Amino acid sequence: MTTTVGAPTTFDLGPAQALSCRECGHQIPLAPEFACAECFGPLEVKYSFGEIRREDIEAGPKNIWRYRDLLPVPSDVDTYPNTEPGLTRLVKADRLAAALGVKSLWVKDDTGNPTHSFKDRVVAVALAAARQLGFRVLACPSTGNLANATAAAAARAGWESVVLIPSSLEKAKILTTAVYDGALIAVDGNYDDVNRLATELAAEHEDWAFVNVNVRPYYAEGSKTLAFEIAEQLGWRLPQQVVVPIASGAQLTKVDKGFRELGTLGLVEETPYRVFGAQATGCSPVSAAYKAGHDVVQPVRPDTIARSLAIGAPADGPYVLDVVNRTNGAIEDVSDEEVVEGIRLLARTEGIFTETAGGVTVATAKKLIETGKLDPEAETVLLITGDGLKTLDAIEAKVGPRATVPPSADAVHQALGF
Amino acid sequence: MTTTVGAPTTFDLGPAQALSCRECGHQIPLAPEFACAECFGPLEVKYSFGEIRREDIEAGPKNIWRYRDLLPVPSDVDTYPNTEPGLTRLVKADRLAAALGVKSLWVKDDTGNPTHSFKDRVVAVALAAARQLGFRVLACPSTGNLANATAAAAARAGWESVVLIPSSLEKAKILTTAVYDGALIAVDGNYDDVNRLATELAAEHEDWAFVNVNVRPYYAEGSKTLAFEIAEQLGWRLPQQVVVPIASGAQLTKVDKGFRELGTLGLVEETPYRVFGAQATGCSPVSAAYKAGHDVVQPVRPDTIARSLAIGAPADGPYVLDVVNRTNGAIEDVSDEEVVEGIRLLARTEGIFTETAGGVTVATAKKLIETGKLDPEAETVLLITGDGLKTLDAIEAKVGPRATVPPSADAVHQALGF
Numbered sequence: 001m002t003t004t005v006g007a008p009t010t011f012d013l014g015p016a017q018a019l020s021c022r023e024c025g026h027q028i029p030l031a032p033e034f035a036c037a038e039c040f041g042p043l044e045v046k047y048s049f050g051e052i053r054r055e056d057i058e059a060g061p062k063n064i065w066r067y068r069d070l071l072p073v074p075s076d077v078d079t080y081p082n083t084e085p086g087l088t089r090l091v092k093a094d095r096l097a098a099a100l101g102v103k104s105l106w107v108k109d110d111t112g113n114p115t116h117s118f119k120d121r122v123v124a125v126a127l128a129a130a131r132q133l134g135f136r137v138l139a140c141p142s143t144g145n146l147a148n149a150t151a152a153a154a155a156r157a158g159w160e161s162v163v164l165i166p167s168s169l170e171k172a173k174i175l176t177t178a179v180y181d182g183a184l185i186a187v188d189g190n191y192d193d194v195n196r197l198a199t200e201l202a203a204e205h206e207d208w209a210f211v212n213v214n215v216r217p218y219y220a221e222g223s224k225t226l227a228f229e230i231a232e233q234l235g236w237r238l239p240q241q242v243v244v245p246i247a248s249g250a251q252l253t254k255v256d257k258g259f260r261e262l263g264t265l266g267l268v269e270e271t272p273y274r275v276f277g278a279q280a281t282g283c284s285p286v287s288a289a290y291k292a293g294h295d296v297v298q299p300v301r302p303d304t305i306a307r308s309l310a311i312g313a314p315a316d317g318p319y320v321l322d323v324v325n326r327t328n329g330a331i332e333d334v335s336d337e338e339v340v341e342g343i344r345l346l347a348r349t350e351g352i353f354t355e356t357a358g359g360v361t362v363a364t365a366k367k368l369i370e371t372g373k374l375d376p377e378a379e380t381v382l383l384i385t386g387d388g389l390k391t392l393d394a395i396e397a398k399v400g401p402r403a404t405v406p407p408s409a410d411a412v413h414q415a416l417g418f
Numbered sequence: 419m420t421t422t423v424g425a426p427t428t429f430d431l432g433p434a435q436a437l438s439c440r441e442c443g444h445q446i447p448l449a450p451e452f453a454c455a456e457c458f459g460p461l462e463v464k465y466s467f468g469e470i471r472r473e474d475i476e477a478g479p480k481n482i483w484r485y486r487d488l489l490p491v492p493s494d495v496d497t498y499p500n501t502e503p504g505l506t507r508l509v510k511a512d513r514l515a516a517a518l519g520v521k522s523l524w525v526k527d528d529t530g531n532p533t534h535s536f537k538d539r540v541v542a543v544a545l546a547a548a549r550q551l552g553f554r555v556l557a558c559p560s561t562g563n564l565a566n567a568t569a570a571a572a573a574r575a576g577w578e579s580v581v582l583i584p585s586s587l588e589k590a591k592i593l594t595t596a597v598y599d600g601a602l603i604a605v606d607g608n609y610d611d612v613n614r615l616a617t618e619l620a621a622e623h624e625d626w627a628f629v630n631v632n633v634r635p636y637y638a639e640g641s642k643t644l645a646f647e648i649a650e651q652l653g654w655r656l657p658q659q660v661v662v663p664i665a666s667g668a669q670l671t672k673v674d675k676g677f678r679e680l681g682t683l684g685l686v687e688e689t690p691y692r693v694f695g696a697q698a699t700g701c702s703p704v705s706a707a708y709k710a711g712h713d714v715v716q717p718v719r720p721d722t723i724a725r726s727l728a729i730g731a732p733a734d735g736p737y738v739l740d741v742v743n744r745t746n747g748a749i750e751d752v753s754d755e756e757v758v759e760g761i762r763l764l765a766r767t768e769g770i771f772t773e774t775a776g777g778v779t780v781a782t783a784k785k786l787i788e789t790g791k792l793d794p795e796a797e798t799v800l801l802i803t804g805d806g807l808k809t810l811d812a813i814e815a816k817v818g819p820r821a822t823v824p825p826s827a828d829a830v831h832q833a834l835g836f
Contacts, residue, residue, distance in 0.1 A: 062480070062505070081512065083769055087480070089502055089532075095576055112530050114507075114769065116807070156769030158513055162834070167822050175810050178817040181766040183834055189825040200827050348599040351501055351532065351574030389534070389807040392593050399596040404585050407607040409618050416580070416601055 011132050015050065016072035019043040019217055022319065030072075032133040032209075034216045042315065043217045045072045052265050054236055057228075062087050064121055064225040070261060071225070072218045073128040081157050082127065083149075085120035086225050088112040090233035090381075095349035096362075100369055104379040106239070108230055109352055115176075116387035117308075117355075118251070119149035122222035123211055127153050129218035130209035137162060137208045141198035143191055144173050145308055145386055150211055151180035162201075162208065164194045176390070220250045227258025230381055231268050238268050240378035243276045243365045245357045245385060246286050246331070247309040249316030252277055255383070256323045275323050276374060277331035278364035280304035280356075284333035286317045291331070295321055305336045305394050306356040308386055330373040338363040340398055343388060353388035361385075429550045433468065434490035437461040437635055440737065448490075450551040450627075452634045460733065461635045463490045470683050472654055475646075480505050482539055482643040488679060489643070490636045491546040499575050500545065501567075503538035504643050506530040508651035508799075513767035514780075518787055522797040524657070526648055527770055533594075534805035535726075535773075536644065536669070537567035541629055543640035545571050548627035551636075555580060555626045559616035561609055562591050563726055563804055568629055569598035580619075580626065582612045594808070641669045645676025648799055649686050656686050658796035661694040661783045663775045663803060664704050664749070665727040667734030670695055673801070674741045693741050694792060695749035696782030698722035698774075702751035704735045709749070713739055723754045723812050724774040726804055748791040756781040758816055761806060771806035779803075 011030045020027045023041025034043055052069050060066030064086030065078040078084075089109045097105035113120040123146070127138055138154040139162040140146050147163045154161030161182030165174065166189060178184045187194045202214040209215045231238055238259050244252040256275050263270035279287045282304025289297045297317030302310035314320070324331055334342070339356050342363030347353050354362075361382050368374035388395070403415035429448045438445045441459025452461055470487050478484030482504030483496040496502075507527045515523035531538040541564070545556055556572040557580040558564050565581045572579030579600030583592065584607060596602045605612045620632040627633045649656055656677050662670040674693055681688035697705045700722025707715045715735030720728035732738070742749055752760070757774050760781030765771050772780075779800050786792035806813070821833035 063507075081510075084507055084509065089481075091502065092499075094499065095574070109532075112532070114527075114530070115771070116534070152765075152769035152771070154769070155766055156513075162830075164830075165819070167819075171814070172810055174819060175813055175817055176771065176807060178819060179762060179765040179771050179806065179813055180769060181762065181817075184819045185830055185833055186819040186822040187825050187830075188822065193825040197825050197827065197830070201830060204827060344597060344599065347570075347597040348573055351570035351572070351598060353533070353570070353594065353597050387807075388597065389594060389805075392590055395593055395597055396589070399593055399599075401583070401585075401592060401596060401602045401604040404604040404606065407605050407611040407615050409615065409622060412580075412582075412603055412605075412615070412619060415603055 012074045013072040013129055013132055014074055015047045015069055016045045017048045018046045020046045032135065032214060034214050045217050045221055049265060052267065054267060057232065064124060064222070067225055067228045070228065071125055072221055073125060074132060077128045080128070080131065082124050083114040083120055083153050083156050085113045085124050087229060090230060091350060091352065093350050096346060099345060099349050100366055102369060102376040102380060106381045107346070107350060107352060108226060108381055108383050110383070110385045111352065111354065111387040115145070115148040115152045116389065117145035117149065118223065118226065118385040119145045120153070121225050122219045123149040123153045125222035126209065126211035126215050126219035127157060130215050133215070135207050135209035135215070137205070139163065139198070139201070139208045139210045140212055141194040141210070143169060143307060144390065146212065147177040151177045151182045151184065154182050155180040164198055166191055166194055220254055223251045223254035224258035224261070226251070226383060227255045228262065231259065231262050236268050238262070238271050238273045239381045241274045241276065241374060241380040242383065243278055243361055243368070243380065244383050245309055245361050246277045246279050246314065246320060247311045249286060249314045249320035251385070253316050253319045253323055256327065273327060275327045275329040276368055277320055277324055277329070278361045279331065279333040280306040280309055280339060280360050281333040281335050283310045283312060285312065286314055286320050287331045287333040289317065290321060290324060306339055306360050308355060308357045309360060330368060332364045332367050332373070334360060334363040334367055340394055342366070343395060344398065346384070347388070352384060354384045355386035355388050355391040356394050357386050358384040359394070430492045431490040431547060431550055432492055433465045433487055434463045435466045436464045438464045450553065450632060452632050463635050463639055467683060470685065472685060475650065482542060482640070485643055485646045488646065489543055490639055491543060492550060495546045498546070498549065500542050501532040501538055501571050501574050503531045503542050505647060508648060509768060509770065511768050514764060517763060517767050518784055520787060520794040520798060524799045525764070525768060525770060526644060526799055526801050528801070528803045529770065529772060529805040533563070533566040533570045534807065535563035535567065536641065536803040537563045538571070539643050540637045540640035541567040541571045544627065544629035544633050544637035545575060547636035548633050551633070553625050553627035553633070555623070557581065557616070557619070557626045557628045558630055559612040559628070561587060561725060562808060564630065565595040569595045569600045569602065572600050573598040582616055584609055584612055591808070638668045638672055641672035642676035642679070644669070644801060645673045646680065649677065649680050654686050656680070656689050656691045657799045659692045659694065659792060659798040661696055661779055661786070661798065661800050663727055663779050663801065664695045664697050664732065664738060665729045667704060667732045667738035669803070671734050671737045671741055674745065691745060692747040693745045694747045694786055695738055695742055696779045697749065697751040698724035698727055698757060698778050699751040699753050701728045701730060703730065704732055704738050705749045705751040707735065708739060708742060724757055724778050726773060726775045727778060748786060750782045750785050750791070752778060752781040752785055758812055760784070761813060762816065764802070765806070770802060772802045773804035773806050773809040774812050775804050776802040777812070
């Protein structure tokens with residue numbers, strides 16, 4: 001690894017044309033930048049889309065690259081080795097719908113991705129953009145899903161990776177990243193320390209793409225593919241309501257951006273939709289701001305079992321509030337106990353085992369219905385973004401065998417109550 | 419649950435027409451039977467296929483039901499709630515190919531299934547057939563993947579499930595089945611005891627479908643979908659070589675059956691292919707029989723970390739030998755150490771984290787290449803049938819962080835050797 005590269009001066013990132021500051025609107029050419037030089041606001045990708053037809057998308061790869069003409073990636077993106085995420089199941093959840101008392105419910109099940117979370121989407125887009133931007137190493141600070149996705153994507157692409165984790169992380173989470181054999185570095189410190197270190201290293205190493213730091217504008221666009229897939233899988237139309245978990249808030253804002261782009265491009269009819277946000281009460285700064293009617297988000301110190309959502313100072317918090325207010329949605333938060341009940345309810349009714357973040361989404365949907373905020377007559381999609389195999393500790397105290405019996409049919413019958 | 423049902427006298431199982439004994443050839447009408455009344459041999463599904471066109475398959479559901487006209491299921495099978503398994507990625511594995519010294523290599527990555535193993539395929543077919551045959555409860559004896567798949571499929575369908583496991587099973591494996599909230603019964607005994615108990619209960623309860631016992635003829639057909647998908651994903655042609663792990667051996671024989679059916683129906687050209695079998699040395703009765711030139715398989719007591727393949731008396735052993743000999747393949751076995759190396763090699767080169775069974779397949783492929791049995795010039799597909807998240811203990815001693823450092827850039831640089 002070297003610390004300097006001769007970066008090209010123009011970049012082929014498909015329809016992406018520029019970076020624009022979300023605060024002051026200042027535009028710059030496409031570059032490996034993430035913060036506005038004028039006001040330090042976050043940069044976002046701006047596009048100039050060509051004509052995009054449903055048939056061309058449908059004839060494309062059976063993964064997120066079918067939407068390559070809507071992403072900041074070159075048109076030959078699928079010819080480079082990548083984890084081929086996306087096109088996960090959209091499941092008609094009639095039994096969950098009945099349990100929740102709603103008419104029409106879908107579950108977008110992102111546990112089917114290569115490393116079993118939606119992070120494979122954003123990392124794949126980050127890697128594709130990073131390659132074009134002249135980076136040579138894929139990196140991230142993470143405590144879980146992102147570490148898995150980054151290490152796997154780098155391995156598949158033949159890139160070196162540097163993944164920074166807090167040294168206190170549970171052994172299982174270390175193993176699931178270490179197995180890909182990149183440079184996994186355990187840092188003596190908490191996640192904030194790890195994050196700060198990532199920012200420092202990103203500044204020092206011009207060829208290190210920290211997916212969620214210095215290539216964040218490109219990375220975040222990957223979440224639009226959730227919106228694209230939902231619309232295509234519904235038969236090229238938008239749902240009326242969608243419930244999205246909030247960590248940094250980027251996913252929620254990008255789902256909204258994806259729906260709007262499809263409408264603008266004429267790929268779907270521009271029907272109204274409502275975006276709802278879900279948080280765990282133990283880390284609910286955006287929910288608190290929403291309920292208080294604020295347009296800024298006060299940072300909190302996270303204390304929840306939903307660790308993949310435990311971002312106390314969510315970068316996209318204000319933009320989440322904008323989207324939710326504009327679409328007439330709402331934000332709600334649920335206790336850790338409700339999170340576990342949400343996991344169990346989804347497993348029991350639909351056979352889908354989600355991690356704590358999915359439990360947050362299900363439990364929040366339940367609460368939104370009970371409080372009349374989510375319309376039970378309107379078609380609703382829940383985003384299930386990660387896998388229960390990664391957060392077994394959350395359910396450990398609650399589930400187990402119905403009975404332990406000697407090896408006889410009579411004993412089984414007795415255990416089953418007949 | 420009741421123990422008797424009024425079973426219908428004819429069954430709509432699509433193209434399936436009869437059950438035929440694999441030993442004596444005796445045929446009976448479709449029924450909830452699994453053993454020949456004449457000779458106690460295993461029964462197999464016989465079909466009368468209609469005209470089947472590639473275009474119709476391609477226009478079908480994005481899961482195994484696109485092949486419904488080749489399976490023992492009714493034509494409206496996809497209208498019933500099911501886990502929608504299949505159409506998992508076929509990954510061009512160029513980096514693994516380079517590491518193994520072969521020209522053209524593919525990995526069929528079945529970790530993308532709903533409960534992350536190929537068992538979702540066979541259970542989905544078992545459930546669909548069981549419904550038609552008048553069963554009302556989905557059941558199995560299992561120590562892992564099958565328990566997950568059965569409990570999830572039953573939950574999604576709204577069926578009751580009875581899953582029998584040895585009470586000594588690790589907590590993580592209990593949780594991943596218990597979460598679906600069926601009747602999970604822990605049995606004080608080993609897997610053989612649990613299996614015997616399942617057979618006893620299947621005889622007592624006319625409406626309990628033990629997927630791998632009394633509906634086994636239908637269940638096993640689900641593995642054909644691996645062959646169908648491989649051929650379709652290769653652009654409607656057969657690979658030249660395929661490496662399949664052997665537990666009971668059913669999967670290997672059904673992959674062969676699937677390839678032959680596609681050829682007979684004119685969906686692919688009938689090009690020659692070779693089928694290779696993979697076992698862990700600690701449970702390698704079929705490999706031992708192959709090497710000794712026997713046509714019967716001597717049972718063994720399993721002792722391997724590849725527990726999902728640890729069937730000491732594989733029911734389909736002789737049929738596996740038939741297939742491998744007929745197709746000019748071979749069977750090989752590898753040590754537990756090689757299994758772990760196989761897991762790590764696949765993760766490092768392709769970003770795919772497989773369970774021990776996948777490690778067996780990769781390590782066996784390596785050995786077959788090194789010993790000249792597998793042709794490095796011929797196109798080869800490896801079947802990766804389960805997920806590394808379920809067998810973390812296998813790699814625990816071998817992988818970990820490169821370094822543990824204080825939170826400073828200098829410390830990271832030092833750890834990375836610059």
